Amino acid sequence: MALRPEQVKALIAKVMDTRDQEMTCDACMADLAAFVEVQLTGKPLSAALQAVHEHLERCHDCADEYHVLRQALAALAEDEGR
Amino acid sequence: MPMHAPRENASWIRDLRACGPVQAEAITDLRGLLLRGLAKSFQARGDTDQAFVEDVVQQALVHILDHLDQFQGRSRFTTWAMAIAVRLAMSALRRKRWQDVSLEKMTAPSEGAPAWDTDDTTSPAQHAEQHAIVETLSRLIHETLTEKQWMALTAELSGMPLEEIAHRMGSNVNAVYKLLHDARQRLKHGLATAGYTAEDIRSAFP
Numbered sequence: 478m479a480l481r482p483e484q485v486k487a488l489i490a491k492v493m494d495t496r497d498q499e500m501t502c503d504a505c506m507a508d509l510a511a512f513v514e515v516q517l518t519g520k521p522l523s524a525a526l527q528a529v530h531e532h533l534e535r536c537h538d539c540a541d542e543y544h545v546l547r548q549a550l551a552a553l554a555e556d557e558g559r
Numbered sequence: 560m561p562m563h564a565p566r567e568n569a570s571w572i573r574d575l576r577a578c579g580p581v582q583a584e585a586i587t588d589l590r591g592l593l594l595r596g597l598a599k600s601f602q603a604r605g606d607t608d609q610a611f612v613e614d615v616v617q618q619a620l621v622h623i624l625d626h627l628d629q630f631q632g633r634s635r636f637t638t639w640a641m642a643i644a645v646r647l648a649m650s651a652l653r654r655k656r657w658q659d660v661s662l663e664k665m666t667a668p669s670e671g672a673p674a675w676d677t678d679d680t681t682s683p684a685q686h687a688e689q690h691a692i693v694e695t696l697s698r699l700i701h702e703t704l705t706e707k708q709w710m711a712l713t714a715e716l717s718g719m720p721l722e723e724i725a726h727r728m729g730s731n732v733n734a735v736y737k738l739l740h741d742a743r744q745r746l747k748h749g750l751a752t753a754g755y756t757a758e759d760i761r762s763a764f765p
Binding site for chain 2: 480484485486487488489490491492493495497499501502503506507508509510511513514536537538541542545546548549550552553556
């Protein structure tokens with residue numbers, strides 16, 4: 478199985494987006510709750526939470542968890558507002 | 560539902576560490592909150608049911624009670640707890656979805672890859688540049704990546720979650736992320752050494 482053209486493009490994009498220092502998934506998860514809370518309030522991100530934002534742009538698994546967590550918290554906030 | 564003010568972080572920790580009815584009530588409250596949040600967020604996905612959500616919440620409660628000392632107070636306690644439940648749920652869903660897919664099936668041999676076909680939207684000059692970059696990339700993959708790195712990279716490009724790649728490699732997500740990061744760095748460095756600037760690559764692959 479060779480890479481399909483869209484996979485080649487994705488690989489090139491990933492390679493060019495690579496930073497010398499990148500946050501790992503565990504480090505991202507440790508700050509994900511704080512990150513979501515800041516996102517939901519619309520406040521600016523601290524440097525530490527900016528690293529979470531960058532990790533979420535690179536890591537599909539963590540981004541998936543972020544979206545589900547955000548939905549869950551938004552649903553609870555909606556319940557509390559009723 | 561009990562009519563009392565929402566607990567602060569310290570109250571959650573204190574009550575969950577307590578014994579008897581105080582702890583039981585805190586667990587019931589936390590369970591209800593996790594169930595409501597997860598049920599709503601998974602409602603739209605269509606790949607889960609109430610039994611799945613209840614099972615995940617039960618696992619999450621056990622995990623949370625065992626790891627209360629890891630809560631560092633950087634968020635609300637309930638957000639931290641929900642993040643744990645979400646992680647367990649997503650992990651279970653990934654495992655279920657990928658259980659019959661082997662790593663070998665998701666990976667490409669490094670010798671022949673990557674291939675590049677013409678794209679109708681590109682000019683002849685751009686196409687030639689794309690070909691040259693992909694040829695360099697192929698050489699770099701062959702010369703600088705380990706088999707393990709290439710296997711993980713192609714599995715990731717095929718959509719396999721890192722957790723599943725890690726599971727099949729007998730590793731963990733952090734180690735696989737680092738393996739992939741090192742592979743990407745080698746390829747990026749190789750492209751730069753071959754004379755390609757970031758701008759060259761961006762204009763060839765807009």
